[in-house]
Amino acid sequence: MDPLRQPETAMSSDAALRAYVPVQGADVRAEGVSLSFRGARPAHVLDAVNLSIRPREVVALIGPNGCGKSTLLRVLGGLIPADTGRVLIDGEPVTGPDPRVGVVFQEPRLLPWQTAEDNVRFPMQLAGWSKARQAARSEDLLGLVGLREHAGARPGTLSGGTRQRVAIARALALEPSLLLLDEPFSALDALTRERFNAELLRLWERTGTSIVLVTHSIPEAVFLADRVVVLSPRPARVLAEIAVDLPRPRRLADMDSALVSSLAADVRAHLVDTTDDSIAMEEARLAAAAGLPPGVVPARRHAETEPGTPAWFDPFRPEGPE
Amino acid sequence: MSAARRPGTRRLAASVWPIALSLAVFLIVWQLIVFVSGFQSFVLPGPLTVAERFVRAWADGMMWPHFSTTLLEVLLGFALGSVVALVAGIGLARSRLAERLLSPYLVAAQATPVLALAPLIALWFGTGLFSKLIICTLIVFFPVAIATMVGIRSVDKRLLEMARSFRASSWQIITRIEVPAALPAILGGLRVGITLAVIGAIVGEWAGGDSGLGVLINIARGSLFDTPLMFAALMTLALMGISLYLVMLAIERRLVGER
Numbered sequence: 001m002d003p004l005r006q007p008e009t010a011m012s013s014d015a016a017l018r019a020y021v022p023v024q025g026a027d028v029r030a031e032g033v034s035l036s037f038r039g040a041r042p043a044h045v046l047d048a049v050n051l052s053i054r055p056r057e058v059v060a061l062i063g064p065n066g067c068g069k070s071t072l073l074r075v076l077g078g079l080i081p082a083d084t085g086r087v088l089i090d091g092e093p094v095t096g097p098d099p100r101v102g103v104v105f106q107e108p109r110l111l112p113w114q115t116a117e118d119n120v121r122f123p124m125q126l127a128g129w130s131k132a133r134q135a136a137r138s139e140d141l142l143g144l145v146g147l148r149e150h151a152g153a154r155p156g157t158l159s160g161g162t163r164q165r166v167a168i169a170r171a172l173a174l175e176p177s178l179l180l181l182d183e184p185f186s187a188l189d190a191l192t193r194e195r196f197n198a199e200l201l202r203l204w205e206r207t208g209t210s211i212v213l214v215t216h217s218i219p220e221a222v223f224l225a226d227r228v229v230v231l232s233p234r235p236a237r238v239l240a241e242i243a244v245d246l247p248r249p250r251r252l253a254d255m256d257s258a259l260v261s262s263l264a265a266d267v268r269a270h271l272v273d274t275t276d277d278s279i280a281m282e283e284a285r286l287a288a289a290a291g292l293p294p295g296v297v298p299a300r301r302h303a304e305t306e307p308g309t310p311a312w313f314d315p316f317r318p319e320g321p322e
Numbered sequence: 323m324s325a326a327r328r329p330g331t332r333r334l335a336a337s338v339w340p341i342a343l344s345l346a347v348f349l350i351v352w353q354l355i356v357f358v359s360g361f362q363s364f365v366l367p368g369p370l371t372v373a374e375r376f377v378r379a380w381a382d383g384m385m386w387p388h389f390s391t392t393l394l395e396v397l398l399g400f401a402l403g404s405v406v407a408l409v410a411g412i413g414l415a416r417s418r419l420a421e422r423l424l425s426p427y428l429v430a431a432q433a434t435p436v437l438a439l440a441p442l443i444a445l446w447f448g449t450g451l452f453s454k455l456i457i458c459t460l461i462v463f464f465p466v467a468i469a470t471m472v473g474i475r476s477v478d479k480r481l482l483e484m485a486r487s488f489r490a491s492s493w494q495i496i497t498r499i500e501v502p503a504a505l506p507a508i509l510g511g512l513r514v515g516i517t518l519a520v521i522g523a524i525v526g527e528w529a530g531g532d533s534g535l536g537v538l539i540n541i542a543r544g545s546l547f548d549t550p551l552m553f554a555a556l557m558t559l560a561l562m563g564i565s566l567y568l569v570m571l572a573i574e575r576r577l578v579g580e581r
Contacts, residue, residue: 079487097489109484113502113578123488126498174488 025056025210026100026177032085033075034235035068045071047235048085053178058204058211060221062267063231063239069214070106070182072236076212077101077180089178099127102171102209106183108163110155116166117142117151123173141169144203161185161192168200172207179204181213185220197223198252205249218264218271222246223255228263230270240270367550375550376557384538389558391533392523395451396566399458400519404512407463411470411508412496421471432464436522440529449530457529458522462515469511473504509574516570520563535559 030051037043045068053059061069074080076087078094078101087094089101110119120138129137142148145165155163164184171179184200185193197220204211215221221228222244230240244263246254254260349369355361356368363371379385414421440457447453477500485499501508527536535555542551 077487079483097487099489101487103484103487105480105484107480109478109480111481111499111502113505122485122498126485126488126490126494 023175023177023208025208026053026089027055027091028053028076028178028210028212029088030072030076030085031088033072033082033087034084035071035075035080035082044235046075046082047237049231049236049238051076051229051238053210053212055177056208056210057227058213058225060225060228061212061214061231062216062218062221062228062271063236064233064271065216067231067233068236069231072231073103073180073182073212073214076178077103079103099174100176101178101180102174102176104164104167104171104179104181104184106186108155108160108167110163110166110170112155115152115154116147116158119155119166120169120173122170127174137173138169141172144172144206145169145199161188161196164188164196165199168203172203172209177209179207179209179211181211183214183216186216193217193220194252194255198250200224201248201250218267219255219260221267222260222263223250223252228267230267240267242266242270364547364549367553371550372553372557375548376554379551379554385554385558388533388535388538388555389562392520392527392535392559393562395454395458395523395526395534396516396519396562398451399455399522400462400516402455403459403462403519404466404515406459407466407511407515408470408508410463411467412474412500414467414471415474415500428464428467431460436461436525440525443526444529449532453529454523454526454531454534457526458519461518461522461525465514465518466508466511469507469514470504473507473511474500476507477503506574506578509570509578513567513570513574516566517563520559520566524559535562 028051030049033046033049033051035046037045049072051059051072061072063069071080075082076094078087078096078098081096089098094101110116111122114122117138120141121134124134124137138151139148142151145168147162147165147169150158150162150166155166158166164187168184181200185196188196201224211224213221213224215224223246225244228242228244229238230242231237232239242263246257246259246263352369356366359366367375410424414424436457439460443453443456447456481499481503482495485495490498523534524536524539527534528540531537535558538555539552542548542555
């Protein structure tokens, strides 16, 4: 048995039980979630959104700019309460920021005055874990994201991608069964972004959480998700759900397959109704960053993996037996 | 070892010589004014006279009790005022209502010269330590409270949402996000506050009291006609203020220097 999951003190029987069970993906259901913002600029943001996520499923939310994707994500995590409707995780309603949920934001949101390791420990400190348990868990997590030798570095000295890895480790600190990602790699350049997508999948294979991901990138959504949920312009409703039957484990090379192209076309067809420029612009940006004219799919090649990345975590590891 | 120390020594020397130069120029001009004007030493004593009186006052044990009284008033007053201001600043930052209710009084307290309030405070609270602490608190309060409020207001809201997503309590958000993030601003306010605390203590002593550097200045001027002693007390006061300021600066470097 994993010593990390041993309860340290006498906990309630319910909590003790949960502590002994390995992390299992959450079963998430959003039932008729509606939300309006009041105040200076009132807006109807979510309109009776229904969504259900199976344990260990990866769901990508895609939709036009400002349609309420990020708001929906926050409602799922209990950061914003819904006006009507409810969110259930494993059958229990979400009433506020939830211990079963880990959130990765668009920006790393690290505490600049603390080291990478202390940032990973932050949720554990809030939860009142013992120092020994914090140390063991943070070492595991930093190893998981390949940053053990950067444990003592301050965020200011780390690259944007590395900071986001610290943020992912932090989100996993309390062993959430649902991971929410709000455009987590949108600040990274195109090549780094692909690498991080592959890293994220390996992480997911290891941790076994359910994942809901907000993205502006159709290829990213198709590559990562089991299901792509297309949302309408504000107020957001579910326009379409497209199952991605791409076998796992997936590799970056799969991005060029015919199946991915047809799925991406399918997603785009539903998005076309929304006449949204942001997605077209995003695609143009990605293509431009790779130095290619719009519409040309960039060729994929092997790149250097950052030193210290564990082999199983390395998306550029040559295929085949080790 | 000497190789490791040399760069530090050189840097220290580089920062010390402009100070030494400006001090030397100041002393020479001072002596020159005394020499040219021919003022008697009870009007304007020269630097050498003052230095001699300074050493004598310390050597015969005259200065020490006054110095220690004032230092105690400054330190306690600064501590009390800072703590009150820190708590108030956090409250003001978190509640617009509190700001609206309290800010008129805050500004009024700041706009009213402490010098004018000091006799009243001495009347109500006596001429002991307590009334000096109140005056120090009054004078330290405003810069520290405003710095704290502004610092906490400008904390990145996204960090607060992040902390909330990990179910941070209000207390945890204050102690683990808001205060550490606002620390550079708060320390800036404290740096202003420590020098004001010295002023507060002296004002309090002038309003009444039987010990302290302010009292000594009054005695030297009023009953002893010992102007060099007055200057020596002023010098002690200036050195105290500079030292306290440097200590605050060192604490600041220590706490936020790496950011």
